[in-house]
Amino acid sequence: MSQPKYSTHHGMTDILPDEVKKWQYLEQLIRTEAELFNFEEIRTPILEQTELIVRGLGQLSDIVSKEIFSFSRGDDHYVLRPELTAPVVRSYVQHHLNQRGGAQKLYYIGPMFRAERPQRGRQRQFHQFGLEIIGSSDPIADAEAISFMIHIFRKVGITNTILKLNSIGDPASREEYKKALKTHLQPHYEKLSEISQKRYHNNPLRILDSKEEEDQPFIQSAPVITDYLSEDSQQHYQQVKEYLQNLGIPYEEDPYLVRGMDYYTQTAFELISPDLGAQDAIAGGGRYDLLVEEIGGQPTPAVGFAAGMERLFIACEELGIELGTEKSVDVYIVTLGERAREWGLRHLLDIREKGFSATMDYLGRSMKAQMKDANRENANFTLIVGENELNDGLFILRNMRESDEEALTFTQILSKLEKERDKE
């Protein structure tokens, strides 16, 4: 096809009317369920200060080092938010949300931006929903976050997921482990992949995440972080696992699961969908007990997760799950002649006033074309108006599903519609 003069940027897509139904469905589901879990929505700006994201996620994280959309205007440095944990925490600190009392249970839905190379399940503008529980160190918060995450996927019908679970401990135990890991890798340093050699110095934990062939033998023989957890961390992890068992949520422990952002501590988890191919992480999260302080607030424990909405839809597609309903309209007014069009224009409002959706032809088309259009719009009823009907005040209400029709006054038509609605 020839290239249009203007198009979306690389890796950014329009959500067209035919697809928007499933988005609305999912957003509605998330909102309804979040309310049931007693979470409150929070909305933060698309643009954040560069420094927040750099401090929050870590200078060396892949996201910050190569995937950030940023620009400056005067002395202000802007980034398009690549995730929402740091912004939500920023908001929490900025507005002293701790003063509202208790743990803050927040959820969000919205677009994120990462300058990655696009492919299926990975767009430069993509959408996440997620939640953050700020102000509780209790493992019950971890369990609730995971529970909500699983709950949404189950509600949608995605049940064949794998929950991977790990604990990366508190900072002290992690330092211990880092030392042990480096000691283990030291003799093999020359044999490690280039990336892993770099990470050896910067962020040795991430070596565990490596998919490089040459690293695998050393990763498999590496010490396991869960052996280095402090007693508190161990207890916390143990408690999370017990809560998950009580909730009937199966999980797989993966001692090599490490998350990409620097702010994570203790519990780390990922939800994997076998239906996604290369981008198989459909949701991920964990505890980040140090982030609030890092951003300038009081030391405050927190836990949360984020899920990729596009990836959720891909999984649905693979599983044959259809979300949302077909489009339809309650009443399509079919008009014949100018007088009828005027009548229709006025009476559309009366119908809508009663809570029924209503439309009519805007193109001055033939009756047949209008009927066809009504069919395409999936109209429940057509209301046929011509000179005859205007003269005797009886209009034809055609039930498009039953294919029968009757002549009624407009008042009768409205009550007929209401009767039909009550049947449902």
Next chain:
RNA sequence: GAGCUUGUAGCUCAGUUGGUUAGAGCGCCAGGUUGUGGCCCUGGAGGUCGUGGGUUCAAUUCCCAUCAGGCUCCCCA
């Protein structure tokens, strides 16, 4: 950031071993029924064959570049 692969109508795809007007199905518009949809029939609109350059008498077809999609790596949701 790297490798591979694809790019023909709104959509899904044929086709052209380089040669006058590029096809199908679906969708769209109109008519068959001068006031009645879904099925059927007839007709129509819609494509400089992703874009730019090169080779050639001639390129949608071959070559190069570029852009976009897909798969994989990397990373992540």
